[in-house]
Amino acid sequence: MxxxxxxxxxxxxxxxxxxxxxxxxxxxxxxxxxxxxxxxxxxxxxxxxxxxxxxxxxxxxxxxxxxxGIPLQYILGDQPFGDLDIKCTRGVLIPRQETETITYHAAKLILDKLSKDGGGGIDKNRPLRIIDLCTGTGCIPLLLHSLLSPHFPKITITGIDISTVAIGLARENRERNVRLGLLSKRALTDVNFQHGNVLEYADHTSALNKVFQDVRVPPSPHLDLGCDVIISNPPYISPQDYRNGTTSRSVRMFEPKLALVPPEESSTPLLGERNFQIEDLFYYHIAAIIAKCMVRLTVLECGSRLQAMRVATLCRNILQKRSETSGATISVWSVTGVDTHPYAVLIQMSLNNKGPCQGQQR
Structure with a gap:
């Protein structure tokens, strides 16, 4: 420096x-x-x-x-996220403005695609079901509830994280924002946080059954595990970028590496995969979840345009292995328009009474 x-x-x-x-x-x-x-x-x-x-x-x-080098949010104790006030403590990743922007975009997509009766919209007799993987402070589920609950009479949002510290803080943030009047009291029952780890299983079927066993969402005739939307801001920094100064000193010293860098030992079985990068590990597993669940909408935050393009290709390849998901539409969305800033990969699938519609990938 x-x-x-x-x-x-x-x-x-x-x-x-x-x-x-x-x-x-x-x-x-x-x-x-x-x-x-x-x-x-x-x-x-x-x-x-x-x-x-x-x-x-x-x-x-x-x-x-x-x-x-102590992050400002740890000193002040909180971070604005939309209209919410998110408590921040050491051991849990601090919410970023880019993640906030992606969450707003996800809410817009959900309202555009899933709020209408018929034509692929959600049946009003059952809840809209959202799962946030690697939830951290719970900022994404809580902001989504704030934005979507006025439009959906029934909604279930579940945040999943491997860190028990993060799960505890997420639950605290739920109660905190209800108490402050920033969230409706519905959030106390609509939003739940559960412990889980999608990386600890080699077999995706058993992994999904284990990870989602406590997710309180009713079954659906179309979705194996009852999920309409998956959203995630997973660890996506490469071990090299974490060590070589690309990641700031403050982040390296005080924010949890667990929430930033995928575990290298978990990547070993995938290193032989064509073009596989260690920093893309979580996306590989999430893509398998998407294919299994037949998720209508998936929003994945990535660290850069280059990574987003790799992740889009990775997801397309995995989804193509299942004929039911071969019609998925995959696109890349920019937060700021700068290649080195976070991007989002968007995956959309249309379902009707006979299963998913076929669409054109891009």
């Missing part, structure tokens, strides 16, 4: 003596000013009337912590 110019440090000090501390992570004066404002507002909120100088002392303590 390049050194901060002395001129910039002096300029920062002239504005506020705490700004040089924040420059170590922020790298620009404008960014440091924004973070100082957020930290100051937080310090004032927790200020004790009995100790009027406590807010400044706390502010300096937080700035020192930030200078050591």
């Amino acid at each position: 390049p050194r901060i110019p002395t001129r910039l440090i002096v300029e920062a000090y002239q504005h506020d003596a705490l700004l040089p501390l924040l420059l170590r992570e922020c790298r620009t004066l404008d960014s440091a000013k924004h973070e100082l404002r957020w930290l100051r507002e937080h310090a004032l909120r927790v200020k004790s009337e009995a100790t009027p100088h406590f807010s400044r002392t706390l502010l300096r303590t937080m700035c020192v912590a930030r200078s050591k």
Whole structure:
């Protein structure tokens, strides 16, 4: 990481003596000013009337912590996600703005494709069924419920994660946002979080039965495991990018590697697959789930356009092995239009009374 110019440090000090501390992570004066404002507002909120100088002392303590690379969200304790307030704690991945954008896009697709009566829409006599794999803080299921529950009289959303710490925090975020009035009380029964790991099985059939055994969704004549939508922001950083400086110091030091990098030992049986990359491991398993469940809509966050194109090809190849899913429409959607920023792979299948319709892939 390049050194901060002395001129910039002096300029920062002239504005506020705490700004040089924040420059170590922020790298620009404008960014440091924004973070100082957020930290100051937080310090004032927790200020004790009995100790009027406590807010400044706390502010300096937080700035020192930030200078050591501790993510701002862990210091402040929360992160906005849509209209929600998501609690953040160490051991669980911090929600990103790109994930928020993808969640909004997923909600739009669901409303466009699944909210209509007939023509592929959801039968109003049963719930819309959504599963979020690698749920983390629970931000995706909770925001989806906020966006979709006004349009669906019945909805069931289940978040699944291997981390018991993440599951506990997700449940806490559900209660927290209901308590704050940011989620309807329906969320307490509509949104559930369960422990599961899609990577621990070699046989996909037994894997699905195990992973989804606690998912409280009713069966469907079309969907083997009763799922309309799968959405996921899985670990997608390669071990090389995690180690070589591409991943920021703050992320490497303080956010859980489990939520960032797929386990290398789990990739061993797949290394002989054509063009297989270790960072695509989760998508390989999720594609098998999609084929098994006959999922109507799947939304997968990827780290870049290059990865999204690989994942789209991987999913297409796996789905083509099942004649029932050969009509799946697969596309790549950009969050920002920048190739190195997150993208989403979208997989859509149309179902009628006789099974899935045939469509054209792209």
